[in-house]
Amino acid sequence: MSLLTLISALLVLTIFRKLHCTRNYIHANLFASFGLRATSVMVKDALLERRWGQRAAGGPIGRHWLSHEAALGCRAAQVLMQYCILANHYWFLVEAVYLYKLLIGAVFSEKNYYRLYLYLGWGTPVVFVVPWMAAKYLKENAECWALNENMAYWWIIRTPILLASMINLLIFMRILKVILAKLGANQKRYADYKLRLAGSTI
Numbered sequence: 001m002s003l004l005t006l007i008s009a010l011l012v013l014t015i016f017r018k019l020h021c022t023r024n025y026i027h028a029n030l031f032a033s034f035g036l037r038a039t040s041v042m043v044k045d046a047l048l049e050r051r052w053g054q055r056a057a058g059g060p061i062g063r064h065w066l067s068h069e070a071a072l073g074c075r076a077a078q079v080l081m082q083y084c085i086l087a088n089h090y091w092f093l094v095e096a097v098y099l100y101k102l103l104i105g106a107v108f109s110e111k112n113y114y115r116l117y118l119y120l121g122w123g124t125p126v127v128f129v130v131p132w133m134a135a136k137y138l139k140e141n142a143e144c145w146a147l148n149e150n151m152a153y154w155w156i157i158r159t160p161i162l163l164a165s166m167i168n169l170l171i172f173m174r175i176l177k178v179i180l181a182k183l184g185a186n187q188k189r190y191a192d193y194k195l196r197l198a199g200s201t202i
Contacts, residue, residue, distance in 0.1 A: 006035040022114050026098055029121055030091040037084040044077040048144060074144040079133050082157050086125030089164045094121045096171040103178055124160070132156040 013019050013028045094117045101113075135153040136145045148154040 003035055003038055006031045006038075010035070022112065022117075023098065025114060026091070026094055026117060029118070030088075030095060033084065033088040033091045033121070037081075037088045040077065040081040040084040044074070044081045047074045047077050048146070071143050075136075078145045079129060082132065083125050083129045086128060086157065086160060087122055089161050090124050091121040093164045093168055096168045096175075100171045100175060103175055128156060128160045 009031050010028055013024050013031075097120070098113075098117065132153060135156060140147070140149055140153060
């Protein structure tokens with residue numbers, strides 16, 4: 001149901017040209033990251049379940065599970081899943097940065113930052129997934145890379161997620177402060193663009 005809803009939202013945002021703007025492009029990328037995250041988790045779980053079922057059956061198939069070749073697909077799915085999880089968190093960060101720029105930016109420049117948002121949302125996860133993948137291959141190259149015997153390698157992936165979440169929290173608190181200040185002004189007319197934006201943000 002979640003995937004179908006996300007696909008429907010993406011179709012609406014891409015088909016109707018009146019909805020084409022930076023804000024909705026960012027929403028579409030966030031929806032896509034949710035969809036990819038869900039799909040990658042299902043693929044990884046399906047591969048794990050199939051391999052685990054073969055392992056539990058024992059015999060030559062069970063031994064095949066332990067071979068490097070048998071685990072390649074499962075490892076690729078694990079890498080893709082970690083990338084999608086990171087991308088999902090960084091598209092949340094892009095949403096926050098964009099909203100912060102609209103609400104708090106002193107000057108509303110017409111410069112399009114969408115390409116920078118793309119780099120932040122889809123590019124940043126690569127910076128962390130590649131070292132994690134190298135560490136797993138060189139130091140913990142066992143089965144599906146799902147075990148975390150050395151937590152230092154696990155933190156290669158989790159630290160950027162924690163960092164993005166903390167930045168999101170700080171941005172949220174700052175935005176909330178601005179919104180409350182603007183609404184507290186008790187203006188009857190919403191002539192101020194930032195005030196109207198604050199109202200719609202709530």
